[in-house]
Amino acid sequence: MSILIREGRSEDVPAIMELVRELALYEKAPEEVSNTEERMLKEGFGDNPAFGSFLAEEDGKVVGMSLYYYRYSTWKGRRLYLEDIIVNESKRGSGIGKLLFDKTIEKAKEEDCSGMMWQVLDWNTPAIEFYKKYNARFDEGWVNCHLDF
Protein backbone atom coordinates (compact mmCIF):
# COMPACT_ATOMS: atom_id res chain seq x y z
CA MET A 1 0.00 0.00 0.00
CA SER A 2 1.40 3.35 -0.99
CA ILE A 3 -0.61 6.24 0.42
CA LEU A 4 0.02 9.88 -0.34
CA ILE A 5 -1.28 12.48 2.12
CA ARG A 6 -1.69 15.91 0.52
CA GLU A 7 -3.68 19.12 0.89
CA GLY A 8 -7.14 19.24 -0.66
CA ARG A 9 -7.65 21.31 -3.83
CA SER A 10 -10.74 22.74 -5.51
CA GLU A 11 -10.90 19.84 -7.99
CA ASP A 12 -11.24 17.44 -5.04
CA VAL A 13 -14.67 18.79 -4.05
CA PRO A 14 -16.65 15.94 -5.72
CA ALA A 15 -14.48 13.32 -3.95
CA ILE A 16 -14.77 15.20 -0.63
CA MET A 17 -18.58 15.38 -0.89
CA GLU A 18 -18.69 11.66 -1.73
CA LEU A 19 -16.80 10.91 1.50
CA VAL A 20 -19.04 13.33 3.43
CA ARG A 21 -22.13 11.45 2.24
CA GLU A 22 -20.47 8.14 3.15
CA LEU A 23 -19.85 9.42 6.71
CA ALA A 24 -23.42 10.70 7.07
CA LEU A 25 -24.67 7.22 6.14
CA TYR A 26 -22.35 5.63 8.73
CA GLU A 27 -23.57 8.16 11.32
CA LYS A 28 -27.17 7.22 10.46
CA ALA A 29 -28.16 10.67 9.23
CA PRO A 30 -27.88 10.73 5.41
CA GLU A 31 -30.90 13.08 5.16
CA GLU A 32 -28.94 15.72 7.13
CA VAL A 33 -26.61 16.53 4.22
CA SER A 34 -27.96 19.69 2.60
CA ASN A 35 -24.54 20.99 1.54
CA THR A 36 -23.71 20.96 -2.17
CA GLU A 37 -20.54 20.79 -4.25
CA GLU A 38 -21.15 24.36 -5.47
CA ARG A 39 -21.46 25.70 -1.93
CA MET A 40 -18.36 23.83 -0.74
CA LEU A 41 -16.33 25.07 -3.69
CA LYS A 42 -17.30 28.68 -3.00
CA GLU A 43 -16.88 28.52 0.79
CA GLY A 44 -13.74 26.41 0.97
CA PHE A 45 -11.63 27.39 -2.00
CA GLY A 46 -12.14 31.12 -2.62
CA ASP A 47 -10.67 34.07 -0.73
CA ASN A 48 -10.74 33.52 3.01
CA PRO A 49 -11.49 29.75 2.88
CA ALA A 50 -13.75 28.42 5.64
CA PHE A 51 -11.79 25.17 6.07
CA GLY A 52 -8.69 23.22 5.08
CA SER A 53 -8.35 19.54 4.24
CA PHE A 54 -5.91 16.69 3.83
CA LEU A 55 -6.64 13.92 1.38
CA ALA A 56 -5.32 10.36 1.34
CA GLU A 57 -4.64 9.16 -2.18
CA GLU A 58 -3.87 5.64 -3.34
CA ASP A 59 -2.93 5.10 -6.99
CA GLY A 60 -4.40 8.51 -7.86
CA LYS A 61 -7.73 7.76 -6.15
CA VAL A 62 -8.97 9.61 -3.05
CA VAL A 63 -9.60 7.06 -0.28
CA GLY A 64 -9.90 9.29 2.77
CA MET A 65 -9.77 12.81 4.12
CA SER A 66 -9.61 15.01 7.17
CA LEU A 67 -11.34 18.39 7.11
CA TYR A 68 -10.50 21.05 9.69
CA TYR A 69 -10.73 24.72 10.60
CA TYR A 70 -9.84 26.90 13.56
CA ARG A 71 -12.02 27.57 16.57
CA TYR A 72 -11.62 29.81 19.56
CA SER A 73 -11.93 28.44 23.05
CA THR A 74 -12.34 31.29 25.54
CA TRP A 75 -10.87 28.85 28.09
CA LYS A 76 -7.90 27.60 26.04
CA GLY A 77 -7.30 30.04 23.15
CA ARG A 78 -7.08 29.23 19.45
CA ARG A 79 -7.56 25.54 18.60
CA LEU A 80 -7.71 23.40 15.52
CA TYR A 81 -11.04 21.62 15.10
CA LEU A 82 -11.18 18.37 13.18
CA GLU A 83 -14.64 18.45 11.66
CA ASP A 84 -14.48 15.15 9.79
CA ILE A 85 -12.04 12.29 9.40
CA ILE A 86 -13.28 9.71 6.90
CA VAL A 87 -11.74 6.66 5.29
CA ASN A 88 -13.46 4.88 2.44
CA GLU A 89 -15.21 1.80 3.84
CA SER A 90 -13.20 -0.69 1.78
CA LYS A 91 -9.95 0.80 3.11
CA ARG A 92 -10.73 0.96 6.83
CA GLY A 93 -8.34 -0.71 9.26
CA SER A 94 -5.31 -0.20 7.03
CA GLY A 95 -3.75 2.73 8.90
CA ILE A 96 -4.98 5.52 6.60
CA GLY A 97 -7.00 7.15 9.40
CA LYS A 98 -3.87 7.32 11.54
CA LEU A 99 -1.89 8.99 8.74
CA LEU A 100 -4.64 11.63 8.34
CA PHE A 101 -5.05 12.14 12.09
CA ASP A 102 -1.29 12.54 12.63
CA LYS A 103 -1.02 14.99 9.73
CA THR A 104 -3.83 17.10 11.22
CA ILE A 105 -2.19 17.15 14.67
CA GLU A 106 1.04 18.25 12.97
CA LYS A 107 -0.84 21.12 11.27
CA ALA A 108 -2.37 22.25 14.59
CA LYS A 109 1.10 22.37 16.15
CA GLU A 110 2.58 24.24 13.19
CA GLU A 111 -0.20 26.82 13.56
CA ASP A 112 0.61 27.34 17.24
CA CYS A 113 -2.79 26.11 18.43
CA SER A 114 -3.24 25.31 22.12
CA GLY A 115 -4.70 21.95 21.14
CA MET A 116 -6.93 20.01 18.78
CA MET A 117 -10.64 19.25 19.28
CA TRP A 118 -13.22 17.04 17.63
CA GLN A 119 -16.44 15.17 18.42
CA VAL A 120 -17.33 11.50 18.35
CA LEU A 121 -20.70 9.75 18.67
CA ASP A 122 -20.93 7.86 21.97
CA TRP A 123 -21.70 4.55 20.22
CA ASN A 124 -18.73 4.74 17.82
CA THR A 125 -16.47 2.39 19.79
CA PRO A 126 -13.82 1.80 17.09
CA ALA A 127 -13.23 5.57 16.83
CA ILE A 128 -13.19 6.03 20.63
CA GLU A 129 -10.66 3.21 21.03
CA PHE A 130 -8.48 4.82 18.36
CA TYR A 131 -8.57 8.23 20.10
CA LYS A 132 -7.77 6.65 23.48
CA LYS A 133 -4.38 5.61 22.09
CA TYR A 134 -3.59 9.34 21.81
CA ASN A 135 -4.61 9.93 25.44
CA ALA A 136 -7.41 12.20 24.23
CA ARG A 137 -9.63 13.78 26.87
CA PHE A 138 -13.37 13.05 26.57
CA ASP A 139 -16.04 15.51 27.80
CA GLU A 140 -19.57 14.17 28.08
CA GLY A 141 -22.81 15.96 28.93
CA TRP A 142 -22.70 18.55 26.16
CA VAL A 143 -25.65 18.84 23.79
CA ASN A 144 -25.23 20.25 20.27
CA CYS A 145 -27.82 22.94 19.51
CA HIS A 146 -28.80 24.22 16.07
CA LEU A 147 -30.92 26.87 14.46
CA ASP A 148 -31.28 26.39 10.71
CA PHE A 149 -32.14 29.44 8.64
Added chain:
Amino acid sequence: MSILIREGRSEDVPAIMELVRELALYEKAPEEVSNTEERMLKEGFGDNPAFGSFLAEEDGKVVGMSLYYYRYSTWKGRRLYLEDIIVNESKRGSGIGKLLFDKTIEKAKEEDCSGMMWQVLDWNTPAIEFYKKYNARFDEGWVNCHLDF
Protein backbone atom coordinates in the same frame (compact mmCIF):
# COMPACT_ATOMS: atom_id res chain seq x y z
CA MET B 1 -32.84 49.54 32.39
CA SER B 2 -31.03 50.92 29.38
CA ILE B 3 -28.81 48.35 27.71
CA LEU B 4 -26.49 49.05 24.79
CA ILE B 5 -25.41 46.10 22.61
CA ARG B 6 -22.20 46.84 20.72
CA GLU B 7 -19.23 45.06 19.13
CA GLY B 8 -16.35 44.10 21.40
CA ARG B 9 -13.09 46.09 21.16
CA SER B 10 -9.53 45.36 22.23
CA GLU B 11 -9.94 47.41 25.42
CA ASP B 12 -12.79 45.08 26.46
CA VAL B 13 -10.49 42.06 26.86
CA PRO B 14 -10.24 42.35 30.69
CA ALA B 15 -14.05 42.55 30.99
CA ILE B 16 -14.46 39.63 28.53
CA MET B 17 -12.02 37.44 30.50
CA GLU B 18 -13.83 38.30 33.74
CA LEU B 19 -17.10 37.04 32.21
CA VAL B 20 -15.31 33.94 30.85
CA ARG B 21 -14.06 33.09 34.35
CA GLU B 22 -17.57 33.68 35.74
CA LEU B 23 -19.00 31.20 33.20
CA ALA B 24 -16.32 28.59 33.96
CA LEU B 25 -17.29 28.80 37.64
CA TYR B 26 -20.98 28.35 36.76
CA GLU B 27 -20.06 25.38 34.55
CA LYS B 28 -18.11 23.87 37.48
CA ALA B 29 -14.73 23.94 35.74
CA PRO B 30 -12.85 27.08 36.85
CA GLU B 31 -9.52 25.22 36.69
CA GLU B 32 -10.02 24.71 32.93
CA VAL B 33 -9.35 28.37 32.09
CA SER B 34 -5.75 28.54 30.87
CA ASN B 35 -6.36 31.40 28.43
CA THR B 36 -4.89 34.80 29.28
CA GLU B 37 -5.73 38.40 28.46
CA GLU B 38 -2.51 38.69 26.43
CA ARG B 39 -3.36 35.65 24.34
CA MET B 40 -6.95 36.78 23.75
CA LEU B 41 -5.80 40.26 22.72
CA LYS B 42 -3.35 38.84 20.18
CA GLU B 43 -5.69 36.17 18.78
CA GLY B 44 -8.93 38.15 18.72
CA PHE B 45 -7.94 41.70 17.87
CA GLY B 46 -5.02 41.57 15.45
CA ASP B 47 -5.02 40.78 11.74
CA ASN B 48 -7.28 37.86 10.91
CA PRO B 49 -9.14 37.79 14.27
CA ALA B 50 -10.12 34.34 15.56
CA PHE B 51 -13.52 35.50 16.91
CA GLY B 52 -15.98 38.36 17.14
CA SER B 53 -18.04 39.51 20.11
CA PHE B 54 -21.02 41.58 21.19
CA LEU B 55 -21.03 43.24 24.57
CA ALA B 56 -23.99 44.37 26.65
CA GLU B 57 -23.27 47.62 28.44
CA GLU B 58 -25.31 49.28 31.18
CA ASP B 59 -24.26 52.75 32.36
CA GLY B 60 -20.82 52.26 30.78
CA LYS B 61 -20.26 48.90 32.53
CA VAL B 62 -20.02 45.57 30.68
CA VAL B 63 -22.70 43.23 32.04
CA GLY B 64 -22.77 40.49 29.41
CA MET B 65 -21.36 39.23 26.14
CA SER B 66 -21.68 36.78 23.29
CA LEU B 67 -18.55 35.50 21.59
CA TYR B 68 -18.73 33.81 18.20
CA TYR B 69 -16.78 32.66 15.15
CA TYR B 70 -17.50 30.74 11.97
CA ARG B 71 -17.41 27.00 11.56
CA TYR B 72 -17.81 24.74 8.59
CA SER B 73 -20.32 21.93 8.61
CA THR B 74 -19.63 19.51 5.76
CA TRP B 75 -23.34 18.63 6.02
CA LYS B 76 -24.74 22.19 6.12
CA GLY B 77 -22.07 24.63 4.89
CA ARG B 78 -20.75 27.70 6.69
CA ARG B 79 -22.33 28.35 10.10
CA LEU B 80 -21.94 30.82 12.91
CA TYR B 81 -20.92 29.20 16.17
CA LEU B 82 -21.84 30.87 19.44
CA GLU B 83 -18.98 29.89 21.72
CA ASP B 84 -20.14 31.71 24.85
CA ILE B 85 -23.12 33.74 25.93
CA ILE B 86 -22.71 35.12 29.43
CA VAL B 87 -24.65 37.58 31.56
CA ASN B 88 -23.28 38.86 34.84
CA GLU B 89 -24.90 36.90 37.67
CA SER B 90 -26.55 39.98 39.26
CA LYS B 91 -28.18 40.85 35.91
CA ARG B 92 -29.60 37.46 34.93
CA GLY B 93 -33.30 37.18 34.14
CA SER B 94 -33.57 40.77 32.91
CA GLY B 95 -33.62 40.04 29.16
CA ILE B 96 -29.97 40.86 28.43
CA GLY B 97 -29.27 37.30 27.28
CA LYS B 98 -32.08 37.57 24.76
CA LEU B 99 -30.72 40.86 23.37
CA LEU B 100 -27.29 39.25 22.91
CA PHE B 101 -28.69 36.03 21.44
CA ASP B 102 -30.90 37.93 18.96
CA LYS B 103 -28.00 40.16 17.89
CA THR B 104 -25.86 37.10 17.23
CA ILE B 105 -28.58 35.42 15.13
CA GLU B 106 -28.87 38.67 13.17
CA LYS B 107 -25.10 38.60 12.52
CA ALA B 108 -25.26 34.97 11.31
CA LYS B 109 -28.01 35.90 8.85
CA GLU B 110 -26.14 38.98 7.63
CA GLU B 111 -23.12 36.77 6.95
CA ASP B 112 -25.21 34.36 4.86
CA CYS B 113 -24.63 31.42 7.20
CA SER B 114 -26.80 28.32 6.79
CA GLY B 115 -27.54 28.45 10.52
CA MET B 116 -26.21 29.03 14.01
CA MET B 117 -24.80 26.39 16.37
CA TRP B 118 -23.82 26.24 20.03
CA GLN B 119 -23.55 23.77 22.90
CA VAL B 120 -25.28 23.54 26.24
CA LEU B 121 -24.60 21.33 29.28
CA ASP B 122 -27.37 18.76 29.72
CA TRP B 123 -28.07 19.91 33.32
CA ASN B 124 -28.41 23.61 32.41
CA THR B 125 -32.21 23.67 32.39
CA PRO B 126 -32.70 27.48 32.38
CA ALA B 127 -30.56 27.76 29.23
CA ILE B 128 -32.28 24.77 27.54
CA GLU B 129 -35.72 26.27 28.26
CA PHE B 130 -34.56 29.59 26.79
CA TYR B 131 -33.30 27.90 23.58
CA LYS B 132 -36.53 25.90 23.22
CA LYS B 133 -38.40 29.18 22.73
CA TYR B 134 -36.39 29.59 19.51
CA ASN B 135 -37.35 26.08 18.34
CA ALA B 136 -33.68 25.11 18.48
CA ARG B 137 -32.81 21.54 17.50
CA PHE B 138 -30.93 19.50 20.13
CA ASP B 139 -28.50 16.68 19.19
CA GLU B 140 -27.44 14.38 21.99
CA GLY B 141 -24.91 11.55 22.01
CA TRP B 142 -21.90 13.57 20.89
CA VAL B 143 -18.77 13.53 23.04
CA ASN B 144 -16.29 16.43 22.94
CA CYS B 145 -12.70 15.22 22.48
CA HIS B 146 -9.53 17.18 23.17
CA LEU B 147 -5.81 16.89 22.77
CA ASP B 148 -3.93 19.63 24.63
CA PHE B 149 -0.41 20.44 23.44
